[in-house]
Structure formats: C-alpha cells, structure tokens
Amino acid sequence: MKLFRNIYLFALFFLSACTQTENCTQEKNVLMQVGFYKKTMDSTTKIYSKSALTIDSIWVMGLGTDSLLYNKETSIKSINIPLKKTIEQTDYIVRFNNTTDTISIFHTNNDRYYLSLECGCVVAHSIDEIGSTGHFIDSVSIINRDINTTNAENIQIYHF
DSSP, X not given: OHHHHHHHHHHHHHHHXXXXXXXXXXXXXXXXXXXXXXXXXXTTTOOEEEEEOOEEEEEEEETTOOOEEEEEXXXXXXXXXXXXXXXXXXXXXXXXXXXXXXXXXXXXXXXXXEEETTTEEEEEEEEXXXXXXXXXXXXEEESOOEESSSOOEEEEEEEO
C-alpha cells in the first residue's frame, strides 16, 4: 500500500510540473501601418510641410481576395494591413472617398522572426519597394522598412 502511495505521489508531482504556467502575451499579428498625410506648400518660402490627413471614407481590399479589410470606414488617419506570407508581392485596391488607387508592396518575408519560447515564430517582412497609381495618391514614402509585431508606422501616403 505504501508503494502505491509513493508511486501515486511521484506521478502527481511529475504531472503537475508539466502544466503550462506562462501563455503567450505578446502581439502575434504582423501588420503594415499606413499613415495618410497632406502636403502643403508655403507660398512665401516655397517649402512643403506635411500634416496628418483624415480620410472621410476608405475601402480596402486585397487584390485576388474576396474579403474587405476596411469597408467605408470613416474619419481614418491610418490603417493596418497584412502582407502575404508565401509570396513577396502584396497588392491592394484602395478607394479614398470615391477615388480608387492600387498599391503594390514588394517585400522580403522572414519566417524565422522569433518572439519567445511561449509564442514561437511569426512571419515578419521587410519592404523593398512600393508602387501606386496616382489618382488620389501623390506619393508614398517608406518610413520603417521592417514590419513586425511592433506598432510602428511603416509607410506614409501623401495627397495634395
């Protein structure tokens, strides 16, 4: 009987040591943050300055997908959009108010971006180049090439 009790206690302690005490509390979503800005030129100095632009209505859909990321969202100053994990080009159709543009992001994927033991790895990206049509968009600037789980602005879209 004593042997049974000792084996039972040993098994109880052994199995209780296997319980997971820490969960992944880190952000695992890798999203590219896009900010919207307006360029204005000072008439006397002829120097451009930028100011945040609020979009009245925005509609965003990935090219080749059937789901909308933003559907007529109002009063938007920035958006967060994912990039493709398996290929190195992601295209979006973006409708600003009633004007449509296409944005192409060429990027390198890093599938070994390590977060922690609890969270594992995620696919991070590095922006190589960005192209866009020029209906609403005047220009696009890459601010931070590295897209990972930090909530940092990656590109800025300018409108005159």
